Structures are given as structure tokens and as C-alpha cells.
Amino acid sequence: MKGCKILNPSHENRTRTRLGLFLFIICQLFTSTSPLRAHETLSDDNKGVTAIRLETHQKVNLDGRLNEPIWQITKPATDFIQKELDYGSPAQQDAEVRFCYDERNLYIGIRCFDDQPKTILKPMSRSERDMNAGDVLNLFIDSRHDHRTGYRISVNPSGMRGDEARYNDYLKDNSWDGFWWVETHIDSLGWTAEIKLPFKNFRFETLGAQTWGLNIERRVPRLNEQSY
Template sequence: MIGLNLRTQPTSTRPVTGNQLMLYRSLCLGAIFTIFLACPLLVQNAASTGARRTMTAERMTSEEVIELDGLLDEPSWQRAVPATDFIQQDPVLGGTPTERTEVRIIYSRDHLYMGVLCFDSEPDKMLGNTMKRDEFLRADDRFMWVMDTFLDQQSGYFFEMNPSGLMADSLMGSGGAQSREWDGIWDAKVLRSHLGWTLEIKIPFRTLNFDPDGTAWGINFQRTIRRKNEENLWTGYLRNQQLRQMSNAGLLEIDIRGGGVTQGFGLDVKPYLTGGGSESPGRDPVVPLVKTTDFGVDLFYNVTPSLRANLTVNTDFAQTEVD
């Protein structure tokens, strides 16, 4: 709170004239107006450059099971304290978002869960047309987040989804560089309703590399409301800041020491099978149907908590995107 106490000390016994009284009033009003304009800037500056914003991951009980249905009705979701108070980056720098966003994080021994409520006063106008995994969401509503699991403010993971359930991810490097070739193993469910859209996300700890003795990760969130050209961030909203710059992230308090969570054997296997066919019935002579099949497998292995190896057998080039 900023208080203002303006007093005139008596220096003479002469009465104050009308002109002097008007001058005093003008000075007081000018000072009050200046402080009024400065208050929002002080608050925004504190949110941007002050202590890092912090949220806490709620530990689940051993009996609890999360069903991915987008409802967020399990007891752990009710206990978790949400991250709110996003700040607008566009179109009004430092403004209040036009729609509310809440993010809750809970975890078990094997999984990290995120529950995101993207409220929308006009849910019939939400945009989510892109469906292909890892496609860039240039025309959709979206929710994005980054995680700095070593708290080094340089590297981490990027994820994003749209209201239709599209999933995209990448590895993040220094300066916001990213590698979209990485496909993490995680699952999610999106539920659309009259309130907006809800995301329920499940990320196995074995998908991530992290410091097993850590007590906090870097984390940040960004929501895009495309029809309004609106970008809202939890922290790091200034023009020279980005979601992908890990130095702008807040803190997620999550105690994983002493075997509180596990990466399992650190081995994930993703097999794939593709098939196709071609035929030209209008040609003379008729070209018969040609069938094709292919298979392969991707192996992911955590060599150490900070090193993950990826081995591909018979790469599926049909799913490879070229920039």
C-alpha cells in the first residue's frame, strides 16, 4: 500500500490566498495521479523481475488412481493448489487475461499429472482444427508448457495441446532452441464443455531426465486464445521474454528425493506398423493393386538420469517431417 501525506508547514501568519490554495490542490492532485499510474507498473515489474513465482505439486496417496477423462474429479485434484493469475502479453502488455486459466499438478511414484482448466465465455468459438501430432499450431487455440527438470535455466522439455487433443513436444536447449524430433511417451485427454476446455495430462517419469536429488523444477505456462490474438503467460510475459527461455520460468516444488519417484528401468519401446496400397483401374492394361507394409521400432533408454539414448530400427520416414 502506498500512502500519501502532504502537509503545509506554517511559515507565516499571513492568510492563504485563493490562488495559493488552488496551487496546493493542483500539486496534490498531480502527485496522486502520478502514484496511481505508477502502481500497476510496480506490480507488473515485481511479477516479472522479482522472486520467481512458485507452485507446489500435490503428492498422491498410494491408493489413488487417476482416470484420464478430463473431469479432474479425483480427490488429489481437489487438494492441489492451482497456478492462476496469468498475465497478458498480447494484445495488452501486462493486462488481465480475458479468460481465466487454472493449472494443477499432482504426482505419484511413477507419473506426473497436470490438470488444466481453460475457461472460455464463448466455447463455441474455440479453435482446434489441427490433428497431426507435432504440427505447429499457428491457427488454433493452444496451451503450452515447459519444464526445466535440472533447474539449470538452459534446457528442458516443451509440450503443447489444442482443444481437439493434438499433442506436440520437443526438447529445449540453450536460448530457446528446440528439437521436435523428440517424441516423448505421454498421454492426455481433452474435454470440451460449456465452461471451456479441460486437459488431463499424464507424463511417466521414465519419459523425463531429471536430478533424482532435486526438490524443484523450473516450469512455465502459456495459453493462446486465437480468435482474440491473445497470449497469456504465468510468468515471463515481457516482450523480450519467451516461454521457451527457461530463465523466465517459475518454480515447481516437487520432492523426488530418496526414491520418491521412479524412472523404472528407463527403457521405453515404441513399435510401429504401416501399410498402404496403390491401383490404377483406368489404365490399359490395368495395373493390379500393389500392397506395401513396413514395420520398425524406436527404443528409448535412460543411460543416466541426465542422459537418454534413442535407437531407431527401420526408421518410419513417412512420419518424418522436413523443415
């Protein structure tokens, strides 16, 4: 389980929660039915990734381009490992995912590298089901860190978004409709995205240090590649 440690939240309400975030990124594979629960470790090396708190004068301009200074100093979760096509090998098309936050929101900066950006599959549709026909990045957030409940947040290069709640380890609740925003951009290196995700979307204890589970999955259908 990729873990997100949440340290020293305040006693304020969830719309103004002060959080200290620290991410432990561990290369692991997960069952096809349950991204919330790890079953096999590919690497024993822990990679700590800190989510940097935005100062009052710092802002994330949600345009999908990752040109704010905060993204340049934030260490990414990267070095993705294939589940498919070549199990256990480094991803052919890697990704970098960065995190920062303010009192109300978690911001996620995504860079999906692609050495053939003109061939990126980017369906545009109102149907979330169509997202899996193209490139997509999924984030699974387990805010209770119980390995049984959580949320999936999905984005594709066209700016399509999808989400759902997870419970009892693998059951899905598509009626959950999270309140969040995403903007994307395609460039010569691949595609990028910026997500603004209010903390009030999630259930979590507001007292004491916490650990959130976090899994990241990338799918590149034209290469039949799925990586974590």
C-alpha cells in the first residue's frame, strides 16, 4: 500500500483542516479487484515523498501546465513498475505525481511521459466508461487507512474525470460524486494534469497523526501497459 501519513491536523472543521502530509511510496502490486489492499511487494525500498504546504502567497493556477514554482521543488512519486505487459519491469512510459496542499485542498500535479505524444489516446465523452479506452491515471485514496474503504479519482489527457467510492475491500459505489476540479495539457513530453481536491470530500479523523493509503495506477492501452 502506498501510504500517505497525515501529521498534526488541527481541531478546525474539515474545510479548514491544517495537514502535514508525508507520503511513503512503496513499489507494490495489487489484486485486480482491490487497489486498496497490497498482496505482493516488488521492491522493499521505501521512497519518501513529502507533500509541501503552500504558503499564503503561493497559489496553484489550475491550468494543467505544472508551471508553478511549487511543482519544481516537490519530490515526485515516480519509477512506475509494470503489472502488464512485462510484469515487474520498469514502465515503458513513466509518470511523476507530486502533492502540495493548503488549509482546504490537496493539489496533485501529474506528469505522464510519452515518447510519442501524437499517438496519445484521449477519448472525449460524457461516459466515464469510455475513459479506459484511452490513456488514464487513477489515484486510489484510502483516507481511513483501513484497506477496505476509499475513493478512486481518475483523469485522462482530455480532461475527462471519473470517481467512485470503494468499500468492503473491492465493492464499488458509482453514486459517489466527488467535488473536485482538473485541467490537463498535452506537450512534447506527454501530458500533464493539475487536480484540486478539497479535503471535505473525504472521511477521516481530525485529531492526532494519521496515515492515509494512496495507490497510483497508469494505463497506456496502445502499449497494453498497466503500471503502478
